[in-house]
Amino acid sequence: MYTNNPYERLNKAWLRLMKALPTRLPSHKQVQLLRSPALLHPEHLSDALLLQTLDQCHHPSTLPTLQTLHSHLIDRHLHNNPSIAIKIMRAYASCGHTSPARKVFDGMPHKNIVFYNVMIRSYVNNGLYSNALCLFSEMGPRHGVQPDNYTFPCALKACSASGNLCGGLQIHASVSKFGLDTNLFVGNALITMYARCGRSGHACQVFDLMTDRDVVSWNALIAGYAQNGQFEQALKALKEMMVELNEPRPDSGTMASILPAVLSTDSSNVVFVRNVFDQMVAKGLVSWNAMIAIYANNSMSAEAVELFRRMEMEEGIEPDAITFASVLPACGELSALALGRKIHECIKRKRLLPNMVLENALMDMYANCGCLPAAREVFDNMQGGRDVVSWTCIITAYGVHGYGQTAINLFQQMLDSGLKPDHIAFVSLLSACSYAGLLNEGKHYFGTMTDTYNLVPRIEHFACMVDLLGRGGQLEEAYEFIMQMPLEPNERVWGALLGACRVHSDMSIGLIAADHLFRLVPEQSGYYVLLSNIYARAGRWEDVSSVRKAMTSKGIKKLPGCSNVELGNKVYTFHIGDTSHPQSEEIYKKLNLLLGKMKEMGYAAETDSALHDVEEEDKEGHLSVHSEKLAIAFMLINTGPEVLIRIRMNLRTCGDCHSAAKLISSITKREIILKDSNRFHHFKFGVCSCGDYW
DNA sequence: ATAGGGTTAG
Numbered sequence: 001m002y003t004n005n006p007y008e009r010l011n012k013a014w015l016r017l018m019k020a021l022p023t024r025l026p027s028h029k030q031v032q033l034l035r036s037p038a039l040l041h042p043e044h045l046s047d048a049l050l051l052q053t054l055d056q057c058h059h060p061s062t063l064p065t066l067q068t069l070h071s072h073l074i075d076r077h078l079h080n081n082p083s084i085a086i087k088i089m090r091a092y093a094s095c096g097h098t099s100p101a102r103k104v105f106d107g108m109p110h111k112n113i114v115f116y117n118v119m120i121r122s123y124v125n126n127g128l129y130s131n132a133l134c135l136f137s138e139m140g141p142r143h144g145v146q147p148d149n150y151t152f153p154c155a156l157k158a159c160s161a162s163g164n165l166c167g168g169l170q171i172h173a174s175v176s177k178f179g180l181d182t183n184l185f186v187g188n189a190l191i192t193m194y195a196r197c198g199r200s201g202h203a204c205q206v207f208d209l210m211t212d213r214d215v216v217s218w219n220a221l222i223a224g225y226a227q228n229g230q231f232e233q234a235l236k237a238l239k240e241m242m243v244e245l246n247e248p249r250p251d252s253g254t255m256a257s258i259l260p261a262v263l264s265t266d267s268s269n270v271v272f273v274r275n276v277f278d279q280m281v282a283k284g285l286v287s288w289n290a291m292i293a294i295y296a297n298n299s300m301s302a303e304a305v306e307l308f309r310r311m312e313m314e315e316g317i318e319p320d321a322i323t324f325a326s327v328l329p330a331c332g333e334l335s336a337l338a339l340g341r342k343i344h345e346c347i348k349r350k351r352l353l354p355n356m357v358l359e360n361a362l363m364d365m366y367a368n369c370g371c372l373p374a375a376r377e378v379f380d381n382m383q384g385g386r387d388v389v390s391w392t393c394i395i396t397a398y399g400v401h402g403y404g405q406t407a408i409n410l411f412q413q414m415l416d417s418g419l420k421p422d423h424i425a426f427v428s429l430l431s432a433c434s435y436a437g438l439l440n441e442g443k444h445y446f447g448t449m450t451d452t453y454n455l456v457p458r459i460e461h462f463a464c465m466v467d468l469l470g471r472g473g474q475l476e477e478a479y480e481f482i483m484q485m486p487l488e489p490n491e492r493v494w495g496a497l498l499g500a501c502r503v504h505s506d507m508s509i510g511l512i513a514a515d516h517l518f519r520l521v522p523e524q525s526g527y528y529v530l531l532s533n534i535y536a537r538a539g540r541w542e543d544v545s546s547v548r549k550a551m552t553s554k555g556i557k558k559l560p561g562c563s564n565v566e567l568g569n570k571v572y573t574f575h576i577g578d579t580s581h582p583q584s585e586e587i588y589k590k591l592n593l594l595l596g597k598m599k600e601m602g603y604a605a606e607t608d609s610a611l612h613d614v615e616e617e618d619k620e621g622h623l624s625v626h627s628e629k630l631a632i633a634f635m636l637i638n639t640g641p642e643v644l645i646r647i648r649m650n651l652r653t654c655g656d657c658h659s660a661a662k663l664i665s666s667i668t669k670r671e672i673i674l675k676d677s678n679r680f681h682h683f684k685f686g687v688c689s690c691g692d693y694w
Numbered sequence: 695a696t697a698g699g700g701t702t703a704g
Binding site for chain 1: 695697699700701702703
């Protein structure tokens with residue numbers, strides 16, 4: 001039965017829609033809301049519906065709706081009702097507009113504490129911390145309102161968010177005056193305030209003095225330690241939290257809080273956090289995101305990708321932008337181009353672009369998979385602007401692919417766009433110069449770094465410069481450069497010098513570098529072959545055996561080299577001397593065939609070169625064929641001539657495999673992109689983009 | 695009618 005009001009049905013339908021909507025609307029629902037015919041004529045809506053619609057205005061896109069509603073509420077003289085006025089203030093604040101909220105606030109003749117609390121919170125949520133504190137300080141006997149247990153958490157949040165320790169201390173004093181020290185919410189806010197102001201000791205004191213603690217208290221404490229770089233303390237707090245019986249149980253906030261402490265950590269800690277994760281009854285999206293990020297950042301890319309798959313497929317949880325930003329680096333690390341592309345499609349389908357973080361992550365993924373054009377396409381299509389990270393991504397991409405001049409041009413374009421380069425941008429640029437052998441350019445930019453941009457060079461910049469000079473054959477100069485560095489040279493610096501000595505066959509400086517390296521990191525697997533070979537060549541047999549002993553006594557084994565290639569939707573892994581593949585016989589046949597042709601072209605296996613990182617037992621036989629060669633042969637057998645061969649290797653490729661790949665690319669007229677632990681080698685027409693230096 | 699902690703990139 002309908003009345004004569006033609007909008008009665010619409011009112012009913014509208015009411016149903018309102019009830020069905022969640023409190024926070026996803027963006028497409030917001031658009032629906034704005035286009036609703038009922039809202040074009042809100043005068044036909046009942047008071048109750050108007051108020052229900054008001055509750056749904058929580059997003060900037062609903063601002064026009066809100067303004068219409070507001071004027072109708074004024075027309076109906078409902079705006080002076082305190083609870084309605086509060087709703088209007090909150091809605092404006094959620095839409096990012098504090099001024100109209102303040103107007104409502106100022107227009108209320110009798111403001112009780114709730115008005116103050118809501119107004120202060122509006123300011124805090126919109127980043128206007130000083131406004132919030134200003135209003136807070138106006139409270140008091142003069143205006144007839146005293147701050148209460150709702151006011152303090154908000155006021156403290158204003159201090160936490162702006163790192164305002166001074167204000168925080170004053171508020172803490174005030175908290176004590178009002179006897180709210182033991183309030184749970186106030187205590188939690190105090191912990192965060194101290195932690196965010198760099199005082200995790202104070203935060204811990206507050207925590208210890210609290211009579212009630214809940215999961216938020218623990219999370220605030222853990223986050224405090226984690227954000228202040230006290231990773232061990234953060235883990236200790238999490239462990240204590242876990243042994244507390246029953247309550248409080250860790251929640252997704254716990255996972256997010258511990259995150260910074262375990263982004264770069266030991267595998268034992270990753271295992272521990274994984275246990276926490278597994279024990280959580282209701283893991284939300286945030287927990288999955290955090291766990292994926294932890295794996296991805298600790299070089300456990302396969303685990304990151306596997307967790308991502310489980311989350312989507314088995315748990316049916318919808319990934320969001322943060323999930324993608326966390327899993328994309330893992331795709332890059334694995335050169336899982338097919339998965340990376342799938343994720344890119346998914347991102348487009350979900351209309352998550354433009355999003356700078358995602359676009360940067362996509363660029364990085366494509367660059368790491370050896371797809372420079374795809375990385376460039378993402379860069380060119382960025383609609384929401386580019387930041388230093390975006391530019392650094394694309395500069396790195398060109399740099400590692402050997403296009404130093406393009407990297408320099410991009411760097412200049414970045415400057416032209418008004419952005420200021422930071423430390424990492426310079427690492428990227430200097431490496432690009434170094435990879436491309438642009439000696440003078442590298443020196444020039446190293447100079448501008450301090451002269452123009454007031455950046456103090458860090459150890460990684462010095463390592464880049466040593467690499468740059470060394471590559472140019474300026475070994476004496478490189479050595480001098482190290483000697484006058486203001487920082488203590490580390491293994492990267494000496495490693496760069498040793499690498500240069502290998503390429504330029506300089507024994508005397510090579511031995512100096514080797515001695516330093518041996519002193520610094522005798523056990524580091526990456527250097528040990530080089531070290532023992534250079535000592536052997538110099539006839540220093542005692543040092544040879546010391547290197548070997550250091551290796552075995554510390555129980556460190558050489559990381560087994562392996563090469564990954566993607567064929568179809570599968571990743572195939574090859575190890576040294578691998579005979580496990582069904583096509584093994586064919587692979588070795590193919591390699592022998594190629595070897596014959598290579599020898600005709602003057603190839604000799606580099607097994608006796610003292611300055612080369614080839615192992616003793618590495619002869620031409622089956623047992624010692626390096627994984628790169630197997631992977632290349634496998635791809636030659638299984639793909640047509642038009643297919644670009646992409647290989648991912650976990651170590652630095654050796655000189656022998658490099659020469660072999662170069663010759664094979666020439667003989668077979670195939671393009672080969674080999675990514676080793678250091679950089680890309682793009683073999684085309686018998687030439688390598690790295691200029692035979694790496 | 696009002697409150698506290700936490701997640702993503704080079």
